[in-house]
Amino acid sequence: MDSKDSTFEQLLKAYEGKVLRLSYAMLGNRALAEETAQEVFLRIWRALGAFGGDASLSTWVYTITRNACLTAIERMKTAAAESLADPDIMRRAQTRELERAPRESRTDVQAWLAELPESQRQALTLFYLEERSYKEVAAALGVPMGTVKTWIRRGRRALVERRLQADVLEKSRSG
């Protein structure tokens, strides 16, 4: 094993979880996050020789991850736009939506999380996955800590309000 390989193995061990968690927070889908994390590490392996240490290693890894996620999001948007243009796919999606509707009215914290604006959803997901570290979330998302705190505060408030609304609805149904 040469030095590039051993460096890569160390990097993989240190960042595997972080890259997967950031990908998951940005994409909101485990399978896609795994696929993207794989792509990220492939890019890292190819570019390892070019890393000059101008930025910190974690900044470099997070930048590659965010770029890969943004590419994946663009691909998803394009695929979704193409699906919308196909009347057959639209009809099938609407049928599935109607079948799913009664189950989704149940209390589901992850569904509430999915309804939040993208920035709040990403920050909150990472916050709970990264041992509630504002610093880690800010580094991963590449935004100032103050911004992260604002997103998390707003996201938390929205979740609590959603939960209290659901409680009131539940009481009015049972009472």
Next chain:
Amino acid sequence: MKCENWQELILDREQLEPDKQRELAQHLSSCDGCRMWAKALAEIEATLTEQLRAELNPSVLGPRISRHVARERSWMTGMPELLDTLGWSALGILAMTGLLLWSNSRGWHLWLAGAGTLAASLAWAGRVLWKDQSETHRFL
């Protein structure tokens, strides 16, 4: 202070100074509304943390990434040799064409020589480009 303000403190409770935390605890002991609010937040956070962590299992990812990299590595290792082979073959064709031209100078031999030279140039250009790419790693 209004309950809305206390709720703001609940949202930021990890970062509160000890004095503020004591004040908040005091308020929570006397206000049912804020207590319910804090309880709802705590329950949501516990559920989310549990569900999100259960959903991610990084241990299966490492070996898969290593396999992908190994595949890429073997492909990258084999490519320069392939280009070398192509380059030497093209040079061989060129040499043979030269010999044929030397022995018989008809028109189609010139076409053959041209094709041989082109193949050799392309193969060497590929080799040079490959070397350049693998040295600079400009993938980002």
